[in-house]
Structures are given as C-alpha cells and as structure tokens.
Amino acid sequence: MLNAKQEIAIKVLVNGAELKSTVAAESTLLDFLRQQSGIVDVKCGCNKGDCGTCTVVYEGQTVKSCLVLAASANNKEVWTLKGLEDDPLMKKLQASFVRHGAVQCGFCIPGMLVSSRGCLMRNPQPSRSEIREAISGNLCRCTGYQKIVAAVWAVATETPNEGA
C-alpha cells in the first residue's frame, strides 16, 4: 500500500521544454532548476522563502521556487525569467528597468521581473502602492525599490518616464 520513495522520477515542462530528472524526496523546485537542470537565471538567495529571488511562474502563479517540493512539480508547467524573454510584457518591463536604472547589483532582478509581470498580468493598471504590495515578497538589499516601482509604473501607464 505505502509506496513512498526516496528518489522520485519527475518530468517538468520548463520554459516550454520537457525536462526529466530524478529528485530526492526533500528537493525543492529551486534545487531541481538550478542544480539538476542548469537553469541558473533563477537565483538562490535565502533558500527559505524570505527573499524572492527564486521567483518563477508555477502552474500560472507567481511563487517562490524554494517553497515548492520538486516531486510535486511532476507534470507541472514552470516559466522562469529566461523563458519569458520573448513575452511582450516582459520585454517592456526589462527595457523599463534599464531605462530607469532599476538594476543595481542585479541579484534580485530575475525575481523582481517575474513578480512585476505577475502583478501587471493580474492588474494591468495598478497604483504605486499596489506595485509595492506585489513586489513585497522580493527583497532588494541595494534598497533600490523606488526605481523598480517607477519602472513597473511606467510600463503600467505606458508613458516613457526617463527620470524617476
């Protein structure tokens, strides 16, 4: 009856490609992406759900990949920043981040971009405080939040905002 396994064979649709691997019971989706699949645009910061730099789109929802069990991602769909680079909204966000100087050390940016896209997908015209709320699970230790918010806001309002 009990068919519990220490190693689990999984296949995950990552950025449109089917990836197969065998993962340990306790492995996270983040472990699977970075260590087993070489998908390193997903960053590993705190590895305990606080910092948000491992943010991905999992089954259509923006989540921290360190909080998803790899085994439960079997047959699920995952998109990371790299896989979203041809997405028109992501292109606009990336250009806006550059234009606003929103990137300092850059470590939080993959997560920030994925969260920002999730915010605009759900609410195309957010207020500034709604943008802040949407990225509140993504920490920037350069404390560059103002320019990040300005960059997302500029995409939401579609007015090229040079200064911020």
Next chain:
Amino acid sequence: MKEYSYVAPASVGECLQILHQTDRAARITAGCTNLLPNLKSNKIPDCVLVDISGLQELKGIQMEGQTIRIGALVTIDQLVHSTEIEQGAAALWQACQRFADPLVRNRATIGGNLANASPAADSVTPLLAMKASVTVESVADGKREIPIESFFVAPGKSVLRCDELITAISFVSEPEMNSCFLKFGLRQAMAISVINVAVALKLTGNRIADIRIALGAVSPVAMRAKQTESFLIGQEISPAVLDKAAELVKSEICPISDLRASKEYRTLMAGVLLRRAIEAVLG
C-alpha cells in the same frame, strides 16, 4: 544526513490510509511554506512526506446555507479573492491580505496555517472570533468537528492526531455581526504578528448586543478575551467603556518577550489594538 521519502496519494481516502499505516513518521505537505524552510534548517526528523497538494476534493470554498466551508487546500490568495469571504467573513478577509507576502499567499493553505499551530498565525484569530470549527478525518474515527477554540494546545501543537488530516474549516456567516482584523507587525510584508486582534461585533443602537474578541501572539495559543467580552456586552459605546475594555483585556493575556517585542509592549498594544479594532468596526 536525514532520510525522507515521498508519496502523493490520489484521494483523501488513500491519504488517510497512509496516515493510518505510517503512524508518527508521516508529515503532510501542501503549500510547503513552513515545511520546506523547517526542513532546510534540519528541524524536521526523518519522515514520509505525504503530498496532498493535488487533492481536488480539498480545494473549494462552499456556501451551505449560512455556513461557509473552506477546503483545507484553499490558498490564502484564493481567500483574498473570494467574494464569499469578503462579504461573509470580513475579519478573515482582512487577515489574509496581511498574511506574509503575495508570493507566499499563492502557496500557503488555510489548513497548513492551522496545522502549523503558531500562536501568531494570522488566520486563526479571525476564525476564533467567528467560532469556526475544524473538520478532521481519520480511518479510526471517520470525521470529527473540533471547535477552533479547543484545537490548539501549545505553541506548535494541536489536538490533531498523527493519523488525522484537516479537511476543512467552516463557520456560520453572521450578517448581523460586523468584524475586523488588525495586525501589528514590524514591517508591512513578511511580518510575523507581534500581536493581532479580531473583533466580531453586533450593535443595537449604540449598545453592544454581542461581541467576540480574539487575540494572537499574546498567549501560548491564540485566545478569546471572554472577560472583556462579558464586560462589553450590554454596554453603551463610550470612551470610558473602551478605556475599561482596553485595561481589562491586558489582564486576560499572558504574553512573552521574544525577538519581536517585550511582554510589556505586547500588553500595552493589546489594549491599543482592541480599542482600534472596535472603533474600526463601528466605522
């Protein structure tokens, strides 16, 4: 090196069988927002991870007459976006908006928040104020309903047995009661409550016809402030009455000092937040 194994039952029935057979060595996993950080910091002993995240039967919010029934796997984000919760359980709806951050809310489940049994859990205080009950199931005893007030026994501990699974949380929506949740955290997002308060209140004219007050992070388990409730029922709202209630609630709680706040500060804030919560319900 710890040894874990993994199994994903296809139904609640199968899950209960697994829990029945594996006894203490099983750990339910769903949103994993507590489990994985704890696992990474070596706080979880060897066990079978029983993944229930695919069980559709635990995912819906249902209205049965005046009763709202929330499946254990409903995420905090689903509660934030539920009209039933917004209209029928204002305090819970507000608590869910203050819960962790949006990314965590997409994963964290209401059943997990209860199972984790933190005295500071944000969903518990409103559920106490709404006299919710927790549905748990097992092979041995079938289904049992546990009033949320007797569900928790100590920090991190509840009456949930290791062969039991939380399947739902339900409460009666009371249109005549207005409710509100207030949380004091050290920052806006990803903050564990220093203290939180939920109030459900019914007014007749200016008089309090009924009130339920619940507080979190001020005692080993989240609690109702029943002496303060008894004092307030039948009283006309006035600054003097609110002052007295704020004093009284401080004598009912037994907070600790920890890295977030001192015992004295929590005691002071219990009075402040209760007063603010009652004023917020009054509008």
